[in-house]
Amino acid sequence: xxxxxxxxxxxxxxxxxxxxxxxxxxxxxxxxxxxxxxxxxxxxxxxxxxxxxxxxxxxxxxxxxxxxxxxxxxxxxxxxxxxxxxxxxxxxxxxxxxxxxxxxxxxxxxxxxxxxxxxxxxxxxxxxxxxxxxxxxxxxxxxxxxxxxxxxxxxxxxxxxxxxxxxxxxxxxxxxxxxxxxxxxxxxxxxxxxxxxxxxxxxxxxxxxxxxxxxxxxxxxxxxxxxxxxxxxxxxxxxxxxxxxxxxxxxxxxxxxxxxxxxxxxxxxxxxxxxxxxxxxxxxxxxxxxxxxxxxxxxxxxxxxxxxxxxxxxxxxxxxxxxxxxxxxxxxxxxxxxxx
Amino acid sequence: xxxxxxxxxxxxxxxxxxxxxxxxxxxxxxxxxxxxxxxxxxxxxxxxxxxxxxxxxxxxxxxxxxxxxxxxxxxxxxxxxxxxxxxxxxxxxxxxxxxxxxxxxxxxxxxxxxxxxxxxxxxxxxxxxxxxxxxxxxxxxxxxxxxxxxxxxxxxxxxxxxxxxxxxxxxxxxxxxxxxxxxxxxxxxxxxxxxxxxxxxxxxxxxxxxxxxxxxxxxxxxxxxxxxxxxxxxxxxxxxxxxxxxxxxxxxxxxxxxxxxxxxxxxxxxx
Numbered sequence: 001x002x003x004x005x006x007x008x009x010x011x012x013x014x015x016x017x018x019x020x021x022x023x024x025x026x027x028x029x030x031x032x033x034x035x036x037x038x039x040x041x042x043x044x045x046x047x048x049x050x051x052x053x054x055x056x057x058x059x060x061x062x063x064x065x066x067x068x069x070x071x072x073x074x075x076x077x078x079x080x081x082x083x084x085x086x087x088x089x090x091x092x093x094x095x096x097x098x099x100x101x102x103x104x105x106x107x108x109x110x111x112x113x114x115x116x117x118x119x120x121x122x123x124x125x126x127x128x129x130x131x132x133x134x135x136x137x138x139x140x141x142x143x144x145x146x147x148x149x150x151x152x153x154x155x156x157x158x159x160x161x162x163x164x165x166x167x168x169x170x171x172x173x174x175x176x177x178x179x180x181x182x183x184x185x186x187x188x189x190x191x192x193x194x195x196x197x198x199x200x201x202x203x204x205x206x207x208x209x210x211x212x213x214x215x216x217x218x219x220x221x222x223x224x225x226x227x228x229x230x231x232x233x234x235x236x237x238x239x240x241x242x243x244x245x246x247x248x249x250x251x252x253x254x255x256x257x258x259x260x261x262x263x264x265x266x267x268x269x270x271x272x273x274x275x276x277x278x279x280x281x282x283x284x285x286x287x288x289x290x291x292x293x294x295x296x297x298x299x300x301x302x303x304x305x306x307x308x309x310x311x312x313x314x315x316x317x318x319x320x321x322x323x324x325x326x327x328x329x330x331x332x333x334x335x336x337x338x339x340x
Numbered sequence: 341x342x343x344x345x346x347x348x349x350x351x352x353x354x355x356x357x358x359x360x361x362x363x364x365x366x367x368x369x370x371x372x373x374x375x376x377x378x379x380x381x382x383x384x385x386x387x388x389x390x391x392x393x394x395x396x397x398x399x400x401x402x403x404x405x406x407x408x409x410x411x412x413x414x415x416x417x418x419x420x421x422x423x424x425x426x427x428x429x430x431x432x433x434x435x436x437x438x439x440x441x442x443x444x445x446x447x448x449x450x451x452x453x454x455x456x457x458x459x460x461x462x463x464x465x466x467x468x469x470x471x472x473x474x475x476x477x478x479x480x481x482x483x484x485x486x487x488x489x490x491x492x493x494x495x496x497x498x499x500x501x502x503x504x505x506x507x508x509x510x511x512x513x514x515x516x517x518x519x520x521x522x523x524x525x526x527x528x529x530x531x532x533x534x535x536x537x538x539x540x541x542x543x544x545x546x547x548x549x550x551x552x553x554x555x556x557x558x559x560x561x562x563x564x565x566x567x568x569x570x571x572x573x574x575x576x577x578x579x580x581x582x583x584x585x586x587x588x589x590x591x592x593x594x595x596x597x598x599x600x601x602x603x604x605x606x607x608x609x610x611x
Contacts, residue, residue, distance in 0.1 A: 070442070094445075104438060
């Protein structure tokens with residue numbers, strides 16, 4: 001559904017020199033510097049996939065989305081959305097996609113939300129049945145009626161984002177591009193948005209490409225992850241595989257009898273080279289170990305041999321840790337044998 | 341162009357343009373006062389020049405006809421204030437153009453659709469009252485019916501021309517962030533070369549020659565030449581309309597070409 005082949009975008013930026021003298025010099029001569037925002041990335045996302053597009057700030061996420069929505073033309077390479085090159089056939093592509101740019105409004109600033117929806121209904125030729133169905137859904141999940149006839153400019157950020165998300169799905173698009181769609185939403189509404197997109201996905205097979213800095217959004221909405229760093233794809237696969245790339249695993253346990261927690265920590269430090277143990281505030285013991293030096297079998301075997309375990313669980317590596325590790329430059333391949 | 345040819349898709353932009361406009365009623369008052377003051381300055385200045393009521397003065401104008409020229413030029417200027425330059429420049433500057441480009445419609449046509457109600461409202465709520473006001477204050481020339489009909493046709497073309505000029509001005513936002521300066525410059529150039537401050541027939545030779553080839557003449561002097569019957573026969577009227585038509589077609593084409601080029605190299609930085 002979404003394909004990128006060697007997609008590249010360069011920006012030409014006028015170099016400004018610092019200070020007043022620099023500003024005056026800039027008047028006379030300007031130097032330009034080329035910045036490569038997206039560096040030959042290639043990926044293919046199948047129809048009906050829900051993918052999180054993840055990358056640090058400045059990783060080229062928004063630029064890629066702008067090329068996929070037809071707003072910007074790539075410097076090199078190409079991309080296809082449902083078989084259309086978006087920037088070549090912008091208007092045809094626009095009919096098949098829904099877009100939220102978290103930073104910008106697609107609603108009419110001086111009109112109310114219902115008025116804006118009426119415009120979109122005409123612009124996209126939305127059939128009456130589809131319009132009525134979607135509106136009923138937004139009433140149920142987003143409480144869209146509560147926005148009333150207030151002009152969009154007077155809505156709060158959270159109210160506006162609700163309307164933005166609804167607007168992007170109003171015409172049953174085949175693909176939705178959501179760039180930071182949940183800024184300004186509280187937990188309840190985030191939950192509603194997740195339900196909304198998951199329902200659209202289940203009923204219509206909508207393909208979703210989402211960028212967000214809220215890792216819980218990503219985990220709740222997406223199955224797949226596309227991680228970009230320094231303008232290049234560093235991971236494409238399921239979110240689950242991404243989590244397995246963590247280079248550290250951990251086990252948390254409680255035990256009965258025997259030595260006290262501090263003695264247990266010392267025993268683990270001595271018996272399992274490379275592992276570190278600590279006591280959690282709840283009095284449990286947490287063992288962290290490098291996944292390339294120790295297997296979970298070794299660690300659990302060690303613990304079962306020596307302590308009377310009352311409770312034991314191995315938390316899944318969290319997304320944040322994995323991403324931090326990727327952004328820092330350590331990009332190990334996915335491993336086998338997890339902690340879970 | 342498949343989708344561009346469906347006018348129904350652009351209608352909501354026209355109605356929303358009108359809805360937006362009606363929320364800011366005070367703008368009509370401001371536009372009205374500004375236009376009336378501008379007209380008063382030029383009208384009373386030029387009436388002093390044409391103080392001698394016996395026979396035609398410089399450029400073949402009588403006191404009535406120069407007054408009519410200047411008042412109607414001001415009314416046309418009000419009809420040309422379609423805000424397209426402001427809107428486009430602002431959308432490009434803020435980057436909201438990105439959102440406009442994710443819709444399955446042609447952006448220039450959206451702007452045209454949104455601008456037409458502004459033109460209609462400005463004409464009805466500011467232009468016509470302005471004309472009535474000055475008709476009550478000073479004697480005006482009553483045009484021949486044929487000339488009035490030619491004027492109306494020409495005035496409609498001038499609205500389209502003004503749209504193109506303003507769209508091009510707004511598109512300056514693609515190359516410079518200082519669109520305010522560009523818009524001010526455009527306003528000055530248009531006012532001068534359209535004949536809104538000095539009737540073009542009163543300009544010295546070289547300037548008049550320049551004004552006669554530029555497109556801006558067709559925005560005021562052209563329609564006014566027809567209104568006041570200051571043309572020679574059918575050929576004379578045809579020449580005025582021909583100049584107007586040629587420039588309208590030329591600028592429509594220029595808008596289309598430049599728009600495509602601008603979008604192709606559009607760079608929306610940040611978020």
